[in-house]
Amino acid sequence: MSAELDELRARVRVLEDREEIRQLLQEYRRTLDARDMRAYSALFAAEGSWSGKSGSATGPDGIHDMLNQLGHAPLNWGPPDGYPDVGDYWGSAHATLGMWNSHRQLVLGSNKGLTYPKPETFVGLQPATVGQYLDTVALRLVHQPMTAAHKQALLTFLGAKNDTVVKDLRLGGKVDQLIPLVLDSVYHALR
Numbered sequence: 188m189s190a191e192l193d194e195l196r197a198r199v200r201v202l203e204d205r206e207e208i209r210q211l212l213q214e215y216r217r218t219l220d221a222r223d224m225r226a227y228s229a230l231f232a233a234e235g236s237w238s239g240k241s242g243s244a245t246g247p248d249g250i251h252d253m254l255n256q257l258g259h260a261p262l263n264w265g266p267p268d269g270y271p272d273v274g275d276y277w278g279s280a281h282a283t284l285g286m287w288n289s290h291r292q293l294v295l296g297s298n299k300g301l302t303y304p305k306p307e308t309f310v311g312l313q314p315a316t317v318g319q320y321l322d323t324v325a326l327r328l329v330h331q332p333m334t335a336a337h338k339q340a341l342l343t344f345l346g347a348k349n350d351t352v353v354k355d356l357r358l359g360g361k362v363d364q365l366i367p368l369v370l371d372s373v374y375h376a377l378r
Contacts, residue, residue, distance in 0.1 A: 209300060224254045237298070257285035290370040295363060306366045307356035317342065318349035320358070324366065329374035341368065 228251035231237065236245045237253070244253040296303035309327055314320045321341055325333045333341070342349060345361055358365065369375070 225251055228254065257282055257289075287367070287371050290367040294366045294370075306362045307358075309366055310356060313356055314353055316349065317345060317347040317351040317353055317358070320353055324369055325374070328366070328369050329372065331374055333372075333374065337372065337374075341365065344368070 228247045231247050231250055233246050235247075235250075236243065237250045238244075242253045242256070244250045292298060293303070294306050310320055310323050311327075314323055318338070321338055322332060325331065325338075338349075345358060345365065347358075356362065
């Protein structure tokens with residue numbers, strides 16, 4: 188019985204250690220400059236891995252290289268010529284697709300070992316209409332209202348009208364694609 192108890196204690200300790208490390212990494216990540224991909228990738232152990240729709244890599248150097256392949260990180264263009272302040276320097280098909288895939292990974296919780304809020308929590312309290320739902324999501328995610336044409340495009344995607352009553356926050360399951368669509372929009376790239 189003592190050997191079984193010791194084995195059980197050791198297994199529980201391993202699980203507790205993993206959870207403490209995960210919490211420590213998340214807390215440390217919050218203090219990092221979001222532009223510093225080298226510091227972020229250094230959080231991973233030598234055998235640590237990152238995997239998602241954008242690719243997969245092992246170890247700090249591999250993770251750093253994979254993140255760099257997504258394109259220029261905003262404001263991560265070092266001296267001597269400074270930081271470009273026009274969109275042409277940041278845009279590429281590869282970077283755009285990588286960003287769109289990242290939005291879906293983050294919203295749908297594709298990366299193992301992290302916890303994610305449910306997509307419907309981005310709206311907060313249940314709005315009365317789908318139009319109000321879209322207005323709230325736009326203000327929370329891209330910090331500005333959408334044009335009438337863009338809002339209408341999302342209403343068409345949802346199969347709803349501006350004054351359609353919201354019956355559930357998941358919008359019949361379409362919220363999983365709605366949130367990434369808003370993040371994919373031009374509003375997310377605007378200041």
